[in-house]
Structures are given as structure tokens and as C-alpha cells.
Amino acid sequence: MERREVSFRIYRYNPQVDRTPFYDNFRIAVEKGITILRALNHIKEHLEPRLTFRAFCQAGICGSCAVRINGVSRLACTTQVWDLLTGSGDETILIEPLDNLEVIRDLVVDINPIMEKLKRNYSWIRPAIPEEEMGRKEHIVSDEEFETINASSDCILCGSCYSECSMMAVNRDYISPPVLLKTFRMNNDTRDTFACERLREVTTDDGLWDCTHCYKCTEHCTKKIPIMDGIHRLREEAFERGMTQTKGARHAQAFFDDIRDIGRLREVTLPLRTKGVLGSIGMVPLAVRMGLKGRKPPLLVKRIPDIERVRDIYSRLEANRGES
Amino acid sequence: MEHKYDIVIVGAGGGGLFAALEAVRTNPRVSVAVISKVYPTRSHTSAAQGGVNAALGNKDRDDTVELHVFDTVKGSDYLADQDAVDYLCSQAPSVVRELENLGAPFSRFPDGTIAQRPFGGTVKDRCCYCADKTGHTLLHTLFEQCLRRGVTFFNEYFLLSLEHADGDCQGVITLNMATSAIETFVASVVILATGGHAKMYWNRSSNAAGNTGDGQAAALRAGIPLKDMEFIQFHPTGLRKSGLLVTEGARGEGGYLLNRHGERFMARYAPQKMELGPRDLVARSMETEIIEGNGFESDAGSYLELDLRHLGAGAIKKKLPQIRELSMHFEGVDPIEEPIPVRPTAHYSMGGIDAAMARTAIRGVYAIGECACISVHGANRLGGNSLLDILVFGKRAGQEAALEAPERKVHGITPAAVRMVAHEIRSYAGHERYERYGIIREEMGKTMGDNVGIYRIEGRLRKGVDEIQSLRERFRRIRLFDTGTVFNTNLIQILELKNMLDLALCVAVTALERLESRGSHYREDFPRRDDEAWHRHSLCTMGGDGEMSLNHKAVTMGKYSLETRSY
Numbered sequence: 097m098e099r100r101e102v103s104f105r106i107y108r109y110n111p112q113v114d115r116t117p118f119y120d121n122f123r124i125a126v127e128k129g130i131t132i133l134r135a136l137n138h139i140k141e142h143l144e145p146r147l148t149f150r151a152f153c154q155a156g157i158c159g160s161c162a163v164r165i166n167g168v169s170r171l172a173c174t175t176q177v178w179d180l181l182t183g184s185g186d187e188t189i190l191i192e193p194l195d196n197l198e199v200i201r202d203l204v205v206d207i208n209p210i211m212e213k214l215k216r217n218y219s220w221i222r223p224a225i226p227e228e229e230m231g232r233k234e235h236i237v238s239d240e241e242f243e244t245i246n247a248s249s250d251c252i253l254c255g256s257c258y259s260e261c262s263m264m265a266v267n268r269d270y271i272s273p274p275v276l277l278k279t280f281r282m283n284n285d286t287r288d289t290f291a292c293e294r295l296r297e298v299t300t301d302d303g304l305w306d307c308t309h310c311y312k313c314t315e316h317c318t319k320k321i322p323i324m325d326g327i328h329r330l331r332e333e334a335f336e337r338g339m340t341q342t343k344g345a346r347h348a349q350a351f352f353d354d355i356r357d358i359g360r361l362r363e364v365t366l367p368l369r370t371k372g373v374l375g376s377i378g379m380v381p382l383a384v385r386m387g388l389k390g391r392k393p394p395l396l397v398k399r400i401p402d403i404e405r406v407r408d409i410y411s412r413l414e415a416n417r418g419e420s
Numbered sequence: 421m422e423h424k425y426d427i428v429i430v431g432a433g434g435g436g437l438f439a440a441l442e443a444v445r446t447n448p449r450v451s452v453a454v455i456s457k458v459y460p461t462r463s464h465t466s467a468a469q470g471g472v473n474a475a476l477g478n479k480d481r482d483d484t485v486e487l488h489v490f491d492t493v494k495g496s497d498y499l500a501d502q503d504a505v506d507y508l509c510s511q512a513p514s515v516v517r518e519l520e521n522l523g524a525p526f527s528r529f530p531d532g533t534i535a536q537r538p539f540g541g542t543v544k545d546r547c548c549y550c551a552d553k554t555g556h557t558l559l560h561t562l563f564e565q566c567l568r569r570g571v572t573f574f575n576e577y578f579l580l581s582l583e584h585a586d587g588d589c590q591g592v593i594t595l596n597m598a599t600s601a602i603e604t605f606v607a608s609v610v611i612l613a614t615g616g617h618a619k620m621y622w623n624r625s626s627n628a629a630g631n632t633g634d635g636q637a638a639a640l641r642a643g644i645p646l647k648d649m650e651f652i653q654f655h656p657t658g659l660r661k662s663g664l665l666v667t668e669g670a671r672g673e674g675g676y677l678l679n680r681h682g683e684r685f686m687a688r689y690a691p692q693k694m695e696l697g698p699r700d701l702v703a704r705s706m707e708t709e710i711i712e713g714n715g716f717e718s719d720a721g722s723y724l725e726l727d728l729r730h731l732g733a734g735a736i737k738k739k740l741p742q743i744r745e746l747s748m749h750f751e752g753v754d755p756i757e758e759p760i761p762v763r764p765t766a767h768y769s770m771g772g773i774d775a776a777m778a779r780t781a782i783r784g785v786y787a788i789g790e791c792a793c794i795s796v797h798g799a800n801r802l803g804g805n806s807l808l809d810i811l812v813f814g815k816r817a818g819q820e821a822a823l824e825a826p827e828r829k830v831h832g833i834t835p836a837a838v839r840m841v842a843h844e845i846r847s848y849a850g851h852e853r854y855e856r857y858g859i860i861r862e863e864m865g866k867t868m869g870d871n872v873g874i875y876r877i878e879g880r881l882r883k884g885v886d887e888i889q890s891l892r893e894r895f896r897r898i899r900l901f902d903t904g905t906v907f908n909t910n911l912i913q914i915l916e917l918k919n920m921l922d923l924a925l926c927v928a929v930t931a932l933e934r935l936e937s938r939g940s941h942y943r944e945d946f947p948r949r950d951d952e953a954w955h956r957h958s959l960c961t962m963g964g965d966g967e968m969s970l971n972h973k974a975v976t977m978g979k980y981s982l983e984t985r986s987y
Contacts, residue, residue, distance in 0.1 A: 112906050129661060129752075141858035145901035145910045150458075153628040155664045155746060157556055158462040174749045200598060201907045207459065211567075220564035221523030227445065231518035234476075236532035242525060249525045249550070249557055253461050287523060 098128040100187065102177060104135060106147065107192040110201050117199070120144070121188075126177050132191070133161055133172040136203075148202035159254030162318065163203050164192040169256035171318050194259035196268065207255055213271060217298050219278040222290035235287050248281035248326055250319040257313035257323060269302040273313035273323050276304060280326030283333060292337060299334055305344015346370050356410050359400030363393035421596075421603045422833075425453040425572075426825040428592060428605045430579050430635055431613035432456035433463035434555070435789030435810035435817075437562035439611050440571045442818025450825050453605065455577045455594055457630060457912070460563045464615050464628045465810065468555025469667035469742060470539065471547035472811070473804035474512035478529060479536040483544035485509045486979075492805060493980045495541045495698050496798025497939035497949065499648065499957070502978030504777060508796045508805070508812050515811040516548050524561040526550050527739075538672045539803045541698035541987070547804040552667050552742045555807055577603070578912055579634045580841050582610065582642040582785065583833045589784030590830050592638075593841050597912065600905035602842055608828035609784045609821040612639060612773060613814065616790035618652055620920045620927070621766035622865025624873075626658050626665040630916065635791040637919035639773045640926070644780050645959040645971070647793040649771035649923070650930035650941050653801055654874050656702040658765025660723040662750050666743050666762060668803040670728060671695040673739055677706070678725045678759065679714040685724075693987040700800040700940045701987060703764040707874045710763065718761070725759035764874060768806060770797045770940065771927070774959060774973075778817040784828055786821060788813040795957065795976075799939020848900035848914055855898045857913050860891050864917075864924055867891075872928050877944040881932040888925045892966065895921055926960045929968050934958060951982050 101123060109117035122139045133151055140147045149172070152160040156174040163172050166180060166189060181187050197205035223230075257273040264270050279298050283291040298304045304327065313323040334345055347370040354361050367376040386392075400406070427443050429436045432454050443452045456463070475483045488509040493500055520526055520534060527535040527550050539547040550557040566573075576597040583590040583604075591606040617633025618625050625631075640646055656677070657666040671677070677695050679685045689705035690697035697705075706724055709715055715722035728736055728743075733756045736744055740755075747753045747760045773780055773787035775794050780787050788794070789810040796809055871884030895918060902910035936950035937943050959971040 110904055110906060112904055131750075140909075141856075145857070146904065148907055148909050152458055152462050152630055153464065153467050154662070155467060156749065157466050157553075157742070158458075158464075158628065160458065160462045174745075176749070201904075204907050211459070214564075215567050218568075220568040221561075222568070223521050223523065225521050230521050231514035234517050234520045234534055237526075237528050238532050239528050239530065242528050245525055246551070249560070250553065251560075252466070252556070253459075282523075285523060285525070287521070 099125050100181065102126045102135075102181070103186070103188040104139065105188055105190045106139075106203070108202050109199055110146075128178050130177050131173055132165055132175045132177060132189070135177055136172060136191070148204055150204055156318070157252060159252035162194055162254040162256045162259070164194060164259065166190050167192075169194055169259040169316050171254060171256070174318070194255050196259055196261065196264040197255065205255070209268070210253060210255060210258060210272065210274060213275045214278060217271065217275050217279060218290060218294040219275060219282065221282055221285055221288045223287055224289045237286060241286050244284050245281050247321050248277055250321055251277055251281075252319060254318050256316050256318050260312040260316040262310045262312060263306055263308055267302060267306070270306055271298055271303045273327070276307070276327050276330060277321065277323050280330055283330065295330065295334060295337060295339065298330070299339055299342050299344065303344070304330055304334065305342060305347065343370050343375070355406060357399075358397060359403045359406045360397055362397050364395055421601060423453065423603060423605045425605060425607050426450040427452045427609045427611065427821045428607035429454045429611045429613060430456075430592060431463070431615060431789070431791070432458075432460035432573065433613060433615055433789065433810065434465035434559050434562055434807065435814035436611065436613035437559070437566050438811055438814030439613060439788060439818035439821065441562060441565050441569060442815045443822040444569050444571060446819045446822035447826070450822050453572045453574060454566070455574045455579065455592070455605065457576060457578045457597070457634070459575050460566070460573065461560060463559060464631055465559040465807070466556040467628065467665070468807050469552040469665065470669040470672065471537065471549030471554045471804050472516055472558070472807035473539065473542070473546050473802070474516040474548055474808065475509065475544070475546050476513050476516065476534060476536065476548065478533040480544040480546070483546050485512070487544055488512065488546060490980060491542045492796065492802055493798075494983070494985055495800055495802040497800055497985055498955065498980075498982050499795070499798030499938060499975060501795040501976035502980065503976050504794050504796045506978060507777065508808060511812045512808055515808070515815060519558055519561060519811065522561055522565050524550065524557050537669065538696060540668050540671070540696045540702070541693070541802045547669075547672065549669065551738070552669055552740050558807060558811070578915060579614065579638055580915070581837065582612070582638040582782075583837055584642060584782045584785070585831055587782055589782055589828070590833050593833060593838060595845070595915075598907055600908050600911065602838060604833045604838060606830055606832050608830045609786070609825045611786040611788060611817050611821055612791055613788050614791045616769040616772075617920065617923045618766045618769050620864060620924045621652075621868045622861060624663055624865065624869040625766040626655055626663055627767070632916035632920045633769070633791065633923045634916065634919050635787065636772055637922050639780065639785075639787065640922060640962050642782065643961065644782060644785070645774045645961045646923075646926050647771055647774040647795065647957050647959055647973070648799070648930075649926040649960055650934050650958060651770035651799050651939060652766055652927060653699055653768040653770060653940050654703040654764040655767035656699060656706055656764050657726050657762040658767070659746065659750050660718065660761040660763055661720045663765040664746060664750055665765065665767065666726060666746070666760060667740070668699070670726060670740055670743055673728075673735065674731055676727045676730070677702070678727050679709050680716045681714065685709050685714065690987045697987045698800055699803065700942075704874055704942060706764050716761065721763065723761040723763045726762045727759040728755045729757070729759065766869075768801055770799065770801055771930075778813045778820070784824070786817040788817045799941060845911065848898065848911065849903045850899075853897050853899035855894050857898060857910070857917060860894055860898065861917050864888065864891055864921060868924055868927070872931055875942055875944055876931055878932070881928060884928045885925070885932055888921065888928050892921050892925065922962065925968060930958045930960055930970065933970055955982065
């Protein structure tokens with residue numbers, strides 16, 4: 097069996113004794129086929145019993161052991177050490193806790209914020225069937241209807257997308273990708289009766305419209321769920337349900353209109369159209385600061401020469417609505 | 421800190437969550453708390469892949485509850501209590517529909533009804549499923565509904581002790597893992613739903629690291645007998661290296677088991693059902709093949725192959741996506757291209773807390789799911805019956821608890837009981853101690869696998885009993901190296917090991933005592949079932965000195981009388 101010496105550089109922090117976090121190095125011989133979790137267990141059992149991390153099923157289905165490995169959030173139990181080796185002389189693997197959540201100790205983070213957000217955003221089915229009739233008959237659900245929600249029901253709430261999300265990094269109150277995914281899963285379940293109220297809740301501040309489309313959630317999903325597709329679908333649903341008067345929806349509509357009309361964005365009037373007159377007043381200091389730094393959007397924006405080609409794209413998209 | 425609730429549920433897997441949900445639905449005025457050592461969606465219910473049995477008749481129109489009862493009783497090798505099995509199977513269609521009604525995303529037939537597939541040891545195709553993530557989706561559905569109902573959760577609390585006064589439930593003592601504070605929960609009703617204990621086989625187990633039988637051990641110490649502990653199910657298809665599970669659904673969908681001669685050897689052991697014989701029979705046949713030299717050899721031990729290639733890439737991707745992922749992650753094998761290397765792995769504990777229709781010997785204490793032995797699985801559980809067990813008895817316990825709790829009086833938990841538990845925890849950090857957790861645990865897993873495994877014989881079983889006894893002795897000198905109070909996982913490991921060692925002794929002594937072969941319990945020196953002497957449940961109780969004493973209990977019979985079991 098192939099073996100190699102590998103260093104594990106692990107984030108350590110015990111609030112009881114450490115004033116600040118630090119990194120510990122453990123050098124161990126690793127066999128081919130060993131996962132990061134097996135390596136962590138080895139270190140805990142043979143070198144440092146105080147090393148603290150969560151792990152449970154060891155099979156990639158419970159979601160306990162998500163950590164950042166070489167800066168990327170993934171499950172320790174399904175990540176092979178061998179796949180991370182570079183072949184260079186000094187092999188070091190960096191292990192850190194998930195981002196955007198408070199560290200309790202070492203690699204253990206507080207995941208209660210995720211649970212609280214699930215709760216606040218009605219992340220459950222409200223069935224049409226009255227209580228007393230439960231269990232009497234099944235809903236008829238087509239295979240297509242099942243397939244629509246199939247991938248989204250794979251979510252194991254491991255928190256990897258929460259950790260990778262670039263919006264979470266600047267706003268801890270942001271609804272977060274796993275909660276939006278749950279919203280998508282519930283709102284596209286033909287058995288649910290609460291879609292409208294749920295969507296209204298997720299389109300409030302710090303909600304659906306704050307996503308910046310960085311796609312990191314999808315890229316790093318440990319179950320390969322196309323989370324971003326779900327978020328896009330929810331935005332379409334918001335328009336379909338006429339929820340067009342939120343800041344986010346108006347912002348999206350302004351982009352849509354500008355590109356269709358002149359092929360580029362009218363930045364100066366964007367805040368006015370998104371936030372309204374009163375909302376925009378608060379933006380003045382920001383505009384001044386931007387101006388001082390030389391960031392001055394043009395007051396008059398000309399239509400681009402080939403606007404017909406842009407409009408052609410619009411009409412083709414319009415014709416193919418619903419297909420993806 | 422002292423908490424007070426009408427009902428405290430220990431364990432947040434499918435059974436615990438359904439009990440909580442049902443309790444608040446039945447009686448909104450009772451206060452309910454769920455205590456769990458992991459966040460609810462981490463529970464091991466999530467790992468159940470294959471499905472849940474219910475005679476819905478969506479596939480085989482002529483399927484009935486009676487046939488489901490018959491399959492279950494026969495599968496149990498006639499050790500199941502038939503009143504409990506009747507209840508289990510008769511409730512199956514309604515609980516499965518109820519989970520569907522609450523949002524569980526079941527796979528569907530073209531006509532839009534819940535899809536059903538064949539499973540081992542059954543005469544009809546009645547296993548309802550959601551791809552190969554059935555347990556995961558049921559667990560999440562129940563968790564979502566508990567959030568909807570505002571159920572109170574105490575996550576990452578570890579059960580230390582079950583308290584009663586003269587046989588009346590008083591509540592539980594727990595450890596808050598985030599702070600290491602001892603917190604008591606005074607409750608007139610406690611429902612134990614802590615899952616199985618097959619992790620005592622450690623590396624030769626499909627179980628999660630935390631399936632350490634905490635509720636069983638607490639019940640044992642509180643004086644409740646454990647029943648039929650010798651019956652441990654070995655699942656035929658564990659992955660060669662890790663013991664992780666490949667669902668029976670893979671054979672249900674048509675997978676072949678092959679030896680190194682490329683032979684479908686099950687033809688020699690179960691000519692009718694082939695790969696879909698019951699789990700005990702298939703696991704034993706595989707072990708025989710390996711012993712007789714028909715297995716493949718590798719650094720990670722001998723193995724056989726599970727071949728899915730003939731199912732085609734489409735079917736594998738659609739119906740067994742997780743299996744494909746697991747094989748690729750843990751064995752580096754894509755089942756579309758190559759057969760999966762497998763061997764039997766300890767998987768399920770049929771035995772557990774003695775409970776009659778979920779009620780235990782302590783008034784106000786219920787036990788449900790894998791931690792309990794309500795005796796619906798007898799000597800061998802059928803695939804697809806464990807998710808059913810947690811749903812049916814979770815619901816029932818929740819309902820009964822909600823009605824019973826307001827009628828009961830509690831005095832509370834005595835300071836002496838709390839002091840005793842606290843003293844024990846402090847003592848682990850003693851400087852004179854030197855035994856290491858990892859070493860004792862490793863030896864426990866090894867002796868259980870070697871001496872109390874699939875094939876059992878007096879000599880090895882005696883060795884197993886002796887070795888577990890001596891490990892328990894060594895445990896008294898185990899050293900807690902982490903003396904911090906914030907999220908001390910070293911302490912949790914030690915507490916779990918203590919539980920596993922007590923339960924391992926129960927398994928070994930009852931296996932030594934039962935002089936027959938029945939279901940998963942196979943004695944090389946007593947290869948036949950002996951109904952005359954052994955058609956009875958075994959009971960195991962622990963004295964104050966830690967010694968086990970054994971007793972027996974009659975099996976409740978019903979419609980089906982004893983018959984030879986062949987497939």
C-alpha cells in the first residue's frame with residue numbers, strides 16, 4: 097500500500113484558553129484511500145485528543161463534518177487525502193472551520209443561524225390535506241413533478257454553501273443559499289399550499305434579491321445540487337406572482353428595461369428606480385464618495401449602435417420562456 | 421440547570437421526531453422537548469437508503485397486510501411477537517401515506533402513485549422509496565414538520581442517565597456538550613429513541629460513529645432488561661474498505677453477487693430468491709464463499725463483487741445515484757464500469773430495550789426504533805422494515821405519551837443522583853489513569869468481529885466474553901486527556917465507549933447462552949433451530965456490580981405457527 101508523509105495544518109481555537117486562534121501542524125504517514133476524516137480521527141486518537149471536530153455518518157449523508165480544506169468548504173468524510181496531494185516535496189493540507197459561522201471550538205461552528213433561518217422562512221410543506229384526513233390517500237404526483245424537486249431534496253444542510261457564499265461574507269443576516277434552496281424545494285412541490293406567503297417572506301430585506309449570482313454555492317455544493325438554478329427560478333416566480341414592488345424586483349426590472357431600451361445601464365437613475373426618492377437620499381454620501389474617487393457614471397447614456405441585436409436576444413428568450 | 425417538560429424525547433432520528441410531532445398534534449397543551457447528541461438532520465435515519473415497506477398495492481395489486489405480516493414473521497425466524505408485527509404492518513400503509521402527505525418526496529410510478537420495488541425476503545414488491553435516499557428524505561420531512569409545529573430542541577445534549585423513583589419515570593440527566601454543564605430534564609414521560617448499537621463492531625460496521633446505544637445503556641443501568649441482544653444483523657453488502665453500506669435496493673433493482681469465478685453463487689444457497697434472500701442468509705452465504713476461498717483477495721481483506729453493470733448507466737444514475745457516489749468516493753469504482761467490492765458488515769441491532777408496544781418496565785418510559793426491542797424483527801429484520809418500525813412506533817409512542825403525561829406525577833431528580841453522575845465525569849481526568857480510548861475501542865471492535873461475528877462457536881464466544889470483561893476492567897483506568905469544558909468530544913468518546921462496552925457484554929453473553937441457530941445468530945456447534953428449548957426471547961439485566969444476569973420471556977404467537985424457513 098502506498099504511503100506518504102503529509103502535514104496537516106489545522107485551525108485551533110478554544111475560547112477558554114486561547115486569546116486568538118492559531119494553527120497546529122501534525123505530520124503523519126497516510127495510506128492511499130484515506131479520507132480527511134480518517135486523518136483527523138487518527139490525529140485525535142494518537143497525537144492530540146483535544147482536537148475538536150464534528151463527524152457522524154462517515155458516508156457523506158449526515159452533513160456533520162463540513163470544514164474548509166485548503167480554503168474550500170467540503171465534507172471531510174468524502175474527501176480523499178490523495179486527491180489533494182501536489183506531488184511536490186512538502187505536502188501540507190490546510191484544515192479550517194466553515195466560514196460565515198461563529199467558531200465554538202477548533203473546527204466546530206455554531207450552525208444555529210441556519211436552523212433559525214429555516215424556521216423564519218417556512219421551510220416546510222403546508223399540506224392541503226386536513227389533519228384528520230392524514231394518511232388516508234396519497235397525492236398523485238407525476239414523475240416530472242417529482243424530478244423538479246428531486247435534486248433539491250438531496251440537501252444535507254452541511255453548511256458548505258453557507259460558508260462559501262459571497263453575500264454571507266458581508267451580511268450575516270442574509271437568508272443564505274440552503275434556505276433559498278429549501279424555499280425552491282417547497283414552492284415547487286405540487287402538494288404545498290403556502291408558496292405565496294413563503295415567497296413574500298423570502299423576498300423581504302436580506303432575502304432572495306440580495307444574491308449576487310457568484311455561483312459559489314453551486315460550485316461547492318457537496319451534493320452537486322444546482323442551487324443557483326433554484327434561486328433564479330424563485331426570482332422568476334416572484335415576477336409571475338406580481339411581487340414586483342420590492343427593492344430587489346425593481347432593481348432587476350430596471351436592468352431588464354435599460355438593456356432592452358438602450359443596450360446599457362442608466363446608472364445615475366438606478367437608485368431612484370430601485371429605492372424610490374426617499375430611499376435614494378441615503379445613497380447621496382456614497383455617491384459623493386464615489387465621485388471623489390473618480391467613479392462618475394455618465395449622466396447621459398447613449399443607445400448602443402447594434403440595439404436590434406440585443407432586442408433579438410430578448411424576443412428569442414421570450415419565445416423560449418419556460419425552457420431551460 | 422433544571423428543565424421541566426411533560427414529555428422528553430431522547431434522540432432526534434425519524435422515531436424521535438415523529439413522536440414529538442405526534443405528541444404536539446395529539447395534545448397541544450403538553451410541553452415537549454427533544455434532546456439529541458447531534459443536530460436532528462445528522463441522525464442515522466438519514467443513512468437508510470433503500471426504502472420503507474407498506475402493502476399499498478401500487479405495484480402488486482394483490483399485496484395485503486397479511487402477506488406483509490407473514491413475510492416479517494418468517495423473516496424473523498419466528499422470534500417476532502406477532503401482536504406487534506400485526507400492528508406494524510397494519511399501520512404501514514397509513515403512516516407511509518401520512519409521510520407522503522406531509523411532503524416526503526417519494527419516487528413515483530408512471531401513474532403518479534408512490535413507486536414500490538422488490539426487497540429481500542418478501543413475496544411481493546412493497547418497498548416504497550425515494551431514489552436511494554429514503555431515510556434522508558423522511559428525516560428531513562419530519563424535521564421540517566417539527567419546525568413548523570415549533571417543537572423545542574436541545575441539540576448536542578448527551579444522555580447520562582435515566583431517572584426513576586420506584587419504577588416511576590422522573591426524567592433524564594444530560595450533559596450540555598457546548599458547556600459540559602450537567603443539566604437535568606424532569607419529565608413525567610421519557611421516550612428513548614437513541615438508535616442502534618452495532619457500532620460496537622467498529623470498523624466492521626456500517627453504522628455512524630455515534631450509534632453507541634446510549635439509550636440502551638441508560639435503560640440497562642436503570643434496571644430495564646435488554647431483550648434479544650444476541651441478534652445483530654450483518655448486511656450483505658458493505659463496502660470492502662470502510663464497511664459503508666450499499667443498499668439492498670441495489671439487489672432489488674437486479675444487481676448480481678459474484679465470486680471470483682464469476683459465479684452467481686446465491687443459486688446454491690437460495691435458488692428461488694437468489695440475491696434477494698433475507699439478509700442473514702445472504703450474509704452467511706457470502707461469508708462461506710470467502711471462507712472457502714471463493715472470494716477476491718486484497719490488502720483490505722477478502723471480498724466478493726456486486727455487479728450492477730447490466731442495469732445500464734441510466735438506471736444506475738436515476739435509481740442508485742448515492743451508491744454510485746459512495747463507490748467512487750470510497751472504493752474508486754464507478755459501478756457503471758466495474759463491479760463494486762463488498763463484504764458483510766454489522767448493520768442493525770434487532771435486540772434492545774425490552775418494550776411491549778413501546779412501553780418499558782418503568783412507568784412513563786417508552787422505547788422506540790432501533791434502541792428498542794418491541795420485537796417486530798425477531799432474529800432477523802427484513803430490509804425496509806426499520807424505517808417502518810420508527811414511523812409506526814414513533815407515532816404511537818407520541819400519541820400515548822401526550823395522553824399519559826398529564827395524568828402522571830413527578831417528584832423530580834434527586835441531587836444525589838446528579839452528584840453521582842458529576843463525580844464519575846470528574847474522575848475520568850484523574851492523573852493516575854493511563855488507558856487510552858482509541859486502543860480499548862479498537863480491541864473491542866476486533867474482538868466483537870472475530871469472536872461474536874456472523875459465525876459463532878462456544879470457544880470463540882467465551883473468548884469474546886472474557887476479552888470484553890477485561891476491556892471493561894481496563895476502562896476503569898481510562899484517561900480523559902481533554903479537561904476543557906467547551907465542546908469536549910474526548911469526554912463524549914469515553915462516555916460512548918462505556919456504553920458500547922456494557923452492551924457488547926450483553927451481546928456476547930446472550931450469544932454464548934443461546935444454543936441454537938436462528939436468524940442472524942448462527943452457532944457452528946448448534947447449526948439447527950431448536951424451538952423446543954429456544955423459541956423464547958432472552959432478557960439481560962445488569963446488577964449493581966456490573967454483572968449480567970439472564971432470563972427468558974415467551975414469544976407472543978398469532979396467526980402463524982412455527983415452520984421451517986426456506987427461500
